[in-house]
Structure formats: C-alpha cells, structure tokens
Amino acid sequence: MLKIIFEYEYQNTKIIIILNFISIPMSTLIEQLEMIEKMVKPIVIRKGDPFQTLIKTILSHRTKDENTDRASEALFRRYPDAPSLKSAPIEDVEELVRPAGFYTVKARRIVEVARIVDEEMGGVVPDTKEGLMELPGVGAKTAN
Secondary structure (H helix, E strand, O other), rough: OEEEEEEEEEOOEEEEEEEEOOOOHHHHHHHHHHHHHHHHHHHHHHOOOOHHHHHHHHHOOOOOHHHHHHHHHHHHOOOOHHHHHHHOOOHHHHHHHHHHHOOOHHHHHHHHHHHHHHOOOOOOOOOOOOHHHHOOOHHHHOOO
C-alpha cells in the first residue's frame, strides 16, 4: 500500500490530505497527483525570510490579515525574492496585491523596496529599526 500525505496551511488553518493507494498503475497515480496540485496549488511563504516578512508587513497596512495573506501568497508565488520583484511589471504587481487594498501605492512601494534591498543593500534586509525606516512605506510601527 502507498500512502501520500499532503499538508498545507491556508489562512491559519492546517489542511491535511491523506491518500491511500492499494494497487494503482503509476500513470493513474501521477494523474491523481496532478489533479490535486491543480486544485490545491501549494504556496510556500518562507517563514523567517526577512524580505518576505518585510513585504508582507507593508502589504498589511490598513487591511485585514486574510486579505494580506491572499495578496502575499499570490505575490510570492510569482515573485518570491527581491531580484524577481524589483523587475516585475508594476501592473502585474498591482493585480497580485489588489486584495490588500490601496494596491497602486503598495505595489509601487514594494517594487521600490525590492530594488533598494537588492541593489543598494546587497540583498540584505536591514536588521535595525533605523535601517528599516529608511525604506519607503516603512515607519516605526512596521519597523518593530
């Protein structure tokens, strides 16, 4: 018997899918896994990643957590790091972060933050409050 377990977290809810296969051709197994992937589409937000944490915090300004989560998941699926985000078309970023509200301002800010972090800070997010507050869209509250 083959047992496959998928674990996902969505909006602070853990989702577990357990598949038990007794006797199944490999082609059928692959088809089933592809179908599940299309339905669930796992998202990886690297917990503890300073860049993603910073961007998610900027997106969280004046919006609900679930809207921030939707926007950041969509954004990081396509642009997971500063090098990819800094060169993203602004219209694309606006559409991805739309659920967070104030999307035109937030999109421009996070693309600019990505550019600064990548080009001026060598890809390293500042680890001091003062350093963070030099970035556009980052005030004292965000820097904490």
